[in-house]
Amino acid sequence: MPSTHATPRRRDVDLLDDERLLVALRRGDEHAFMALVDRYGALMLRVASMYVRTPSVAEEVVQETWLAILEGIGRFEGRSTLKTWIFRILSNRAKTRGEREARCLPFSACAPAGDSDDDGPTVDADRFLGPDHPQWPGHWAAAPRDWSTVPDVRLVSRETLGLIRDAIGHLPDRQQQVILLRDVEGWSSEEVCEALAVSEVNQRVLLHRARSKVRAELEDYLAEAEIGAVA
């Protein structure tokens, strides 16, 4: 049987928006299904990996989610977008699996994914003058440096972008999910709240912590580069 990958129809289908893919999918159009898998499969795997510890479990969750999508597509009423509906199913399943996984793993394997969100200031308190400073309490002691003097080629260099990916990878899971969908994928806050089942306020707190930490990593990195250049 010829591969379904190379047919021209497949490529046409890739350009359709989710709405039309949904119609085609309900008609039983295989190309529409594969286009959806192409569009969201990799992202689904990344999001699932933030709830569970084992890559093979994340893959299972994604597979199960697609089956659940096929089962449920007839009942999907379009109250949310197809995209957020898919990720809502995914995150529900992944969360359940992550909790089960955490119970089975030895104690040393640490808390369930997603439970390690922190609080406290997002900028080191040392950067500010103390509350009892006579003139400028809470003002910058060490103000941030202007990045507009850094050449753009440096900012968008492979090294800098790699550093950002690493920084995101080290965030607590829920912060990773939010910054990935909001700032990497460009989803709206409404879409993210719907997909991850978090409140609008919670979503914003997670986003703030995530962005602040990535900014801090960038700041350290760019400062080091500057010192390196002078030396």
Added chain:
Amino acid sequence: MSAGDLGCQELVELVTDYLEDRLPRGQRRRFERHLLECEGCVTYVEQMRETIRLVGRSAAADPERVPGLELLLDAFRDWKREQLA
């Protein structure tokens, strides 16, 4: 700094609310008033905007493989047969 004014340490925790346009109006006014007088915080807000831009460019260049594509296709064909049955 007069009472009711924002300090830099408070401002940095409000940046996302500000950028998302979620600050109550009074708070927003205080935020913007602070920016008029504080170069450090202007720079900080700019760094956050720049961070958002760069995060947006940081997506992995090569798409990850979608695992179990063949299994999915089989599942789809089963599903379709059931739909038609």
